[in-house]
Amino acid sequence: MEISIRQELEQIRERGLYRRTRLVQGGQSAWVEMDGTKVLLLCSNNYLGLADHPALIEASADAARRFGVSSGASRLVSGTMELHERLEAAVARFKQTEAALLFNSGYAANTGIISALAGRGDVIFSDRLNHASIIDGALLSGARLVRYPHNDHGALARLLEKERGNGRALIVTDGVFSMDGDIAPLRELVGLKAAHGALLMVDDAHGGGVLGEQGRGTAEMLGITEGIDILMGTFGKALGSYGAYAAVSQELRELLLNRARSFIFSTSLPPSVLAASLAALEVVQSPEGASRRDRLRRNSDLFRDSMRSAGFTLPDGTTQIVPIMTGQADTTMKFSEQLLAEGLYVQGIRPPTVPAGACRLRCTLMATHGDDDLAWAAERITAVGRCLGVI
């Protein structure tokens, strides 16, 4: 039976799953103005604080003055500019691959890459906690989707035995999981992909710029230099810009360029965004980048320790994503609303993003948080947590 739009909206509200946007005034820094009051941001992916970095702003403004504000067409028509090629070369150097191909966003990259590499008769093995854009890419591809238990390479090995099939097999995982902040067992996955003749794709949206000595990401941190066929990363998080890439072999780049529909049928990234991303890669690989990474790590450790010693339950993890488990959806939403009223913006996460009963406050740290900011945040979260009976 058909239901009206209004009824559908009511159902969303009744289930406690209604979503809305919140207006942030000014730039994206540690403190922002929201609805007229100053709040501390503890839910931004601007991990290194590059979104308002003067080098990125200057590069972006300069590119707009020199090349205009739009590429005017898709890459395969007249929308390939010098900056696209320069950024692809810079990405390939950064990720130490033969080549790279840009995409307009991480969402566009995942849907485009996965549906280009797999189709009918193929099988995609996907970690149960992978990002929604990976699932959407798999659904779009028409390949069979086999979801394996989170980070369980033993279970994946058994599934590969049983479900491998005769077509292509593609194993896909997040590098750093966006809702848990833990890290994929890439070494084991590289072993499995070799043993089963599969392709391996890693989405490092949350690891790029942050993890590893040079900020190259999860693979660098784990000491893996080979065996990952598609290193997907984004510019919108730690890199403070916008867009995404696949760092791949020359051959795979050629295939994606010919087959990935989100690449082919979409206007390419504009000059100002490309120039900001180029500047971001420079900052990330400079001593300043290293010191921002150190600061972020220190902030993450400090905050995680303070939440654990206050008595909160936190999943295992070592990254800048620090979830605080809160149980049910209503408690979680009350928790984040109360914090916001006190000047602390933390995102509450509920189903369908996480399983029912595993709701959480997803705190994300930035290099630009000061010691005082974090001490104050810990104190407020602890007070509200006690008040709501979470601890």
Ligand SMILES: *Cc1c(COP(=O)(O)O)cnc(C)c1O
């Ligand atoms: C954010 C995110 C994406 C999407 O990237 P956008 O550039 O924001 O579209 C993809 N994968 C993961 C794991 C992400 O966290």
